[in-house]
Amino acid sequence: MDIIKEVEKLIEKKRNELTQISDQIWEYAETRFEEYKSAQLICDMLEKEEFTLRTHIANLETGFIGSYGHGYPIIAILGEYDALTGLSQRDKCAVADPVKKNGNGHGCGHNLLGVGSLAAALAVKEYLKEKNVPGTVRYYGCPAEESGYGKTYMVREGFFQDVDVAFSWHPATVNGVMHTSSNAVMQATFKFKGRSSHAAASPHLGRSALDAVELMNIGVNYMREHMIDEARVHYAITNSGGISPNVVQAEAEVMYLIRAPKPSQVKELYERVVKIAKGAALMTETQMEQQIQGACANLIPNQTMEQLMHKQMMQINLAEVKQEEIAFAKAIYESTSAEDKEAAKKQVGSLLDRALADHPVFNQIAPMSKNVSFMTGSTDVADVSWNVPTAQCVTATWAYATPFHTWQAVAQGKTEYAHDAMLLAGKAIAATAIEMIENQELISQAKQELEDRLEGESYECLVPSHIQPPNYSESEEEDYSVV
Structure with a gap:
């Protein structure tokens, strides 16, 4: 044939x-x-x-x-x-x-x-x-x-x-x-929740979730100097908390893609990014929730x-x-x-x-x-x-x-x-x-x-077993880890 x-x-x-x-x-x-x-x-x-x-x-x-x-x-x-x-x-x-x-x-x-x-x-x-x-x-x-x-x-x-x-x-x-x-990758979403307030009349009563997102991004940018050359970290602000600057933003969200040549390196970088997010929440007195959206080796x-x-x-x-x-x-x-x-x-x-x-x-x-x-x-x-x-x-x-x-x-x-x-x-x-x-x-x-x-390594899925793909035909709450 x-x-x-x-x-x-x-x-x-x-x-x-x-x-x-x-x-x-x-x-x-x-x-x-x-x-x-x-x-x-x-x-x-x-x-x-x-x-x-x-x-x-x-x-x-x-x-x-x-x-x-x-x-x-x-x-x-x-x-x-x-x-x-x-x-x-x-x-x-x-x-x-x-x-x-x-x-x-x-x-x-x-x-x-x-x-x-x-x-x-x-x-x-x-x-x-x-x-x-x-x-x-x-x-x-x-x-x-x-x-x-x-x-x-x-x-x-x-x-x-x-x-x-x-x-x-x-x-x-x-x-x-x-x-x-190729690079392995983890994709995760970080949601910050604060408290809204009038940005001029009572700014001291507000806690800005957008500030937390910005501080997180700054922290990750400083981390870039201290990670391996092949690694890549990208982000997109998916919720800036609204379009009114005179309202302290009560909610904000940022999505991250974290890449490195080996899954173990990606996991290590992801854990560092989570720590930075926690720090941003502490600095702004907001709550942070994070969820892995997907990953690959x-x-x-x-x-x-x-x-x-x-x-x-x-x-x-x-x-x-x-x-x-x-x-x-x-x-x-x-x-x-x-x-x-x-x-x-x-x-x-x-x-x-x-x-x-x-x-x-x-x-x-x-x-x-x-x-x-x-x-x-x-x-x-x-x-x-x-x-x-x-x-x-x-x-x-x-x-x-x-x-x-x-x-x-x-x-x-x-x-x-x-x-x-x-x-x-x-x-x-x-x-x-x-x-x-x-x-x-x-x-x-x-x-x-x-x-x-x-060389003796075995596969370990980077997506935890409790994380499931989204079903857009159903209205289900996503599973977030609260920190």
Whole structure:
């Protein structure tokens, strides 16, 4: 069996249906834990394709598993479909032009990600069906990757315990295989409660929750000098206590993301941030409540699987990009800042930079690095990778130099080259999965590599067991820890 040709045929047969689903999810642009219509659309396709569905897994309203086949090996393919707030943008438009002011948009391309993974799952299913061989393919519908980390809950609740290998991918500006680690992260909300009063007539009677938030932020800023270089701490004031300066703010809230290369380092930093919050509450005579909103570990690479995926990717026919698509990609490239262009140039080098500036749709497969790179961002794919050998690729859904989480990324979400790249990812994942089903010694090698890389460490979920994902269809009070 020529795996590549077979996979290409299987996926191309469903191209129109898959691109329509991706475009519809782009239109829905639903954010963390609220991806109701997007999840249902993928579930409908899986059900149509004879997959057995389990919904609302791990207490996730928009989390699900579609399963086909029987027995081992069990192949997990991870799909995401959440959008970002504030990134509404018209498609195929090379200037910032929101469809809806402050609306949502797929600035990380998860409309493509979820459907590229779906394409892979469908192709593996067809292989299992036609060959009538033992094996199970599962599509994991994973909500809230951007903020909330749905996969972490799935791992914590045991939904990957029997999986042999897992695959994912991500939209990008190049085609290649990820050989990288990442920062672990904890996300937490800090609420301060004080006492309102007239800011001029009786300021001495008020206790400002906003002052507490500001003092906390100052304290964390001073902490930055005394933490490891790779760590990152970000915050956003999510409730400033109102818009009346003549009223002492009785309530205020700030959300923090705390990142570091190892989960133990993240936990240590989080505990320091909590102490700072307590100090801010003491200084302002306010009450502080904190809650972990989500977390994920650091990514564990698997070279056994990644080298195999790279080999498969090199054999896949890359689609030719039409001239009008290249023209649009060039317009997007020109819309990016000089700083974005310079950052992209540092990644690819001067020679390739000049070629991509003229033809900004990457049309080759990048060589695979022998050394593990480090990603300062975070992904909940990491929690899967601690428990199951995991491989990921990236494909060029966006023009060269397109920054993640921008209107430019949203604008390209329905282009033909984005669709081609989405299906390229699906083909790479499917071909690699089928190769591992046919040669199960590769699965054993991947498992051994994971064990070696962990060096005796075991997985510990950073989200405490009493914390559950939010259910937005229900009106429940969130579980906060009062300090």
